[in-house]
Amino acid sequence: MSYMDLDLAKLGAIPKNYQHVLSLVFSVKQINENPKILPNVSLGFHIYESYTDARMTFQNTMKLLTTSERIVPNFKCNKNENMITVIAGLDSEISLHMASILGLYKIPQVAYSILALVLSNESQLPSFYRIVPNEAHQYIGIVHLLLHFQWTWVGIVASDNDNGEKFMLTLTPMLFQHGICTAFTEKTPAISQVIDNFSSLVLIQAKSFFWTISKVKVLVVCAEPQTMTTLIWMAFLYSFLDGTREFSIHKVWIMTAQWNFSLETMQRDFDIQAFNGALSFAVHSNKVPGFTQFLQVLHPSYPKGDGFLRIFWQKAFNCLFSDSNEQKQRMATCTGQEKLDSLPGALFEMSMTGQSYSLYNAVYAIAHSLDKIYLSRLKHRVMAHGSSLDPPNVEPWQLHSVLKRISFNNTAGDTVSFDKNGELAAGFDIINWVTFPNQSFVKVKVGRVDAQASLGEVFTVKEEVITWHSAFNQVKPLALCNNHCYPGYSRKKKEGLPFCCYDCAPCPDGMISNQKDTDECFRCLEDQFPNKNQDQCISKFLNFLTFSEPLGITFIFLALSFSLITALVLGIFIKHRDTPIVKANNRDLTYALLISLFLCFLCSLLFLGKPHAVTCPLRQTAFGIIYSVAVSCILSKTITVVLAFMATKPGSSMRKWVGKRLANCILLSCFLIQTGICVLWLCTAPPFPDFNMKSVVKEIIVECNEGSVTMFYCVLGYLWLLAIVSFIVAFQARKLPDSFNEAKFITFSMLVFCSIWLSFVPSYLSTKGKYMVAVEIFSILASGAGLLGCIFSPKCYVIILRPELNSKDLLTRRH
Missing domain, CATH: 3.40.50.2300 (Response regulator)
Incomplete structure (x- = not known):
């Protein structure tokens, strides 16, 4: 045997x-x-x-x-x-x-x-x-369980002995490595201290102990029998002396596999509802x-x-056998017919x-x-x-x-x-303990820790079948030092506290965070911008002046209207080409000026729409060349007027300069200089389509990069030079005695022209995106309209409304 x-x-x-x-x-x-x-x-x-x-x-x-x-x-x-x-x-x-x-x-x-x-x-x-x-698998399981439920602020309780010390020294570094903080590590006293000195212990040490563990929602307990016995005795005696008769600290208890949910017979009145919803590890069993x-x-x-059976029977059923040597009053007699299945689960x-x-x-x-x-x-x-x-x-x-x-x-x-x-x-099962008011309970397997399983299945848990303590209203508890930092905020460490304790700071302008509890905010991609809550990036809108928006439609209407008016004026002048007012001041220059103004109005349409590789080089060069022709025509007309009056003086040597040759030379030379500047610009650093993602936060500016800013201002500077010279010459000739003298009209038109383009520069530099383009279109249309109105409106008035003034006698009259 x-x-x-x-x-x-x-x-x-x-x-x-x-x-x-x-x-x-x-x-x-x-x-x-x-x-x-x-x-x-x-x-x-x-x-x-x-x-x-x-x-x-x-x-x-x-x-x-x-x-x-x-x-x-x-x-x-x-x-x-x-x-x-x-x-x-x-x-x-x-x-x-x-x-x-x-x-x-x-x-x-x-x-x-x-x-x-x-x-x-x-x-x-x-x-x-x-x-x-x-047992290493159990420690891994505890860490996985806390990480799964995102519990980062927990307490640890163990017995005050070598096993409890090893438990804390092993588990605490593992929690730290995985971003989980321990609010405290509390040791339970020996059971002898609780029973022998419970009056002073409950009032002082137990109160301090339970006040400490009340700081957290999740408590990890090294549930050795002596630890749990001490813990339950402390809770039982504390609640009894406190007058509540029930242990009402509501939290999630995470027990190690040593726990078996057992009470001593003297604790049968202890309310096990305190452990409702507890989670424990257990050696896998069937x-x-x-x-x-x-x-x-x-x-x-x-x-x-079996000498233990009678002892067990008496203690479990709180009775005595008739032949027992023990003498206790008010105890029932054991009949032997008591049923084990009638005992509460905490006892058996x-x-x-x-x-x-x-x-x-x-x-x-x-x-x-x-x-x-x-x-x-x-x-x-x-x-x-x-x-x-x-x-x-x-x-x-x-x-x-x-x-x-x-x-x-x-x-x-x-x-x-x-x-x-x-x-x-083998591995460990994860058990959910569901307790009932009649001191019974149900053990529900809700997960598994199995080191032998394949990767990804070492830890499994079925969260949907877990029953939480009734105090949590069946909602997964939060175990955090403070609330989550939601998207749009980043964590800032609190000095003197563990890393799980932090403040939530809003992300700086231009930065976002799209996850909870991020340590740093980050910038969006260049083609994106933060939304109002700074928790996600939104694609930027393309910014360019379109044909369909109200501002674009307005410019189209103005450009076409001014072009049509210019064409009508040109038609009127061609129809009355033999009248004195048309023939005065060089009829061909008048035609050239009207045609250039007509083209100027139309070239403003090049600035509308999304920039392309063709339109970008054509915008500024076409504008520069066409406007240089218009201003050159005005300069030629002004110089012709001055020379004509100077040539009328007896013995003047200026007569040889009066005529179409000088006017054509001035026009051609001015045109060629501007054309040369534009050709040089196109050959060295031509304008090109560009995406400006930094100037405006929420928009991508689709613009024509000038390529060479120097060449751009050279083109504008040359136009300003021609305009200023024309203004000076016209200003000197404004009082020449002739009814059809254009000098005073040219003076006023050049004043308007120069005013518009001088104000263009600060307006152009202070705006961005499509409004920068709108400023240039407005300057083109306004300056062109100023030339058209100031120079040709008086003549059209005479031709159409006062034809009697359109005679040679008035042309030769001297004041």
Whole structure:
């Protein structure tokens, strides 16, 4: 017969832990009744209580190594009892105390609880196995869970011992690396301090503790049994003394896999609604067939040799058996007919808990390992002797080679195997705890952490099936140091506080942020601009003077109207070409002036519409050349008038200059100079279409880049020079005695012309986009209209309305 020994801490104090014993009994019973596993071999077990005391643990461990009443190391008097393996209990520190002794004897020790991070089991504890996954996966799961829900401001609670210290030292840097801040790290005192000194502790330390944890919405707890027992006792006693009788701190509790939601019998009045919506990690488990039925037939007198059952029964049902030695008033008598399924889940569960499932797998792992050894040896013995004999004896150290490589499917359908570090090759489930007012609860699997899964599936969670605490109205809680910085704002660190605490500053002008909680704003692309809220970029509008907009239509109307009027004036002059008023002051120059004005009005249309590679060079050069012809005609007419009057004096030498040759020479020379300037401009740096994205914030100015600003102002400067010379000459000849003398009209027209183009420069430079183009079109139309009106309106008045004044007598009259 083979024996396995079990150490269970505080089995009597917490009734729920008794399920671990029942899981052990159930698994051994199943194996012994299964002819396919260890045929002709029965498994047995001893249970020792450590009372979470190191001295008691060492004493009980030594008892495992001897079979006599006295502890005599390395001596066994009962050879029929063969201890194969030790299954360690819930407390990690106790398990490690045992491992230090059992490792000397190479006795396999299988722990079924989550332990604090230890060094490599392979190097330091070669005889130590854990039927639980590596705890590093749980830390990764906690970080993933917080990141998934965007919880960046959390508190950490752990016990005031080495395990709690390791938990904080391991988890805190991981949170920091992933942008999660800890509002505090709080340690719970030992349970003895709470029970022995609860009056002073509750009023001072407990108040301070619960005030501290009230700062956050999410609390990460290293949920070792002693930590949770202390925490619940503090809450229970604090609420009792405070008069509220209920623990009303509402938050999301994130528990590690050590938690099993168990209450001591004295805490049965504790309102478990405080943990409604809690999330916890748990070793992956499944429903074990037959276990619930096994529990339903339990009776206090049923299992012989189980001294824990009666203790459990009395504490769980708050009653005493009639033959009990305890004398307590006001307690009911236990009938033995009480039903386990009537107990609240915090005291006892009918389904196998995570720890019980791990213990169940531990027993089966040992059984399958023994079975392999027996089958292998029996096979060799049958081959050697021709028949099978009694099962051979197996020493504990011989189990290691098989246990390390064991892999089997349990009755729940899960694969059980150890990795290279002697830990279960599995993951963690994420459990959502839904509590009810009648002290019952439901465990809902809402996610999984599995290091063996493919990339992208290591962490999964179903947020839609999670039930949050009723205080949150079924809305995912926010766990932030302060509210989010929404798009349009950037985070600015608060001095003296963790990096998760920040102020929200609006983005500077011209910059945006399009995500929450960005550290810096950024500029849009050149062809985009920020919207009003500065949370997205909008494409800029193309800015150019179109034909269809009101301003463009107005200019088209004016240009065509002035062109039509110019054409009518030209027609009138051609029709009355033989009259004295037309023939005076050089009829050909008059025609040339009218034609150039006609073209000037039309060339303004080149400035409308989207600039192109053809229109850009043509705009300024056509305007410059045509206007130079118009001003040259005026200059020639003015000089002709002056020379004509000078030539009338007796003996004047100016007669040889009077005539069409001089006028044509002046016109041609002025035209050629301007044409040369324009040709040089086009050959060196011609105007081209350009997209100006910086001048106006919300618009892209589609414009004609002048290419060479110097050449542009040379063209304008030459026109100004011709206009000023014409103005000076006309001004000198304004009082010459002739009814048809144009000098005074030319003087006024040149005054208007120069005024318009002098005001053009500051107006042109102070505007942008299409309004800059509008200023130039307006200057072209206004100056052309000024020339047309000032010079030709008096003549048209005479020709059309006062034809009697259009005679040679008036032409030769002297005043």
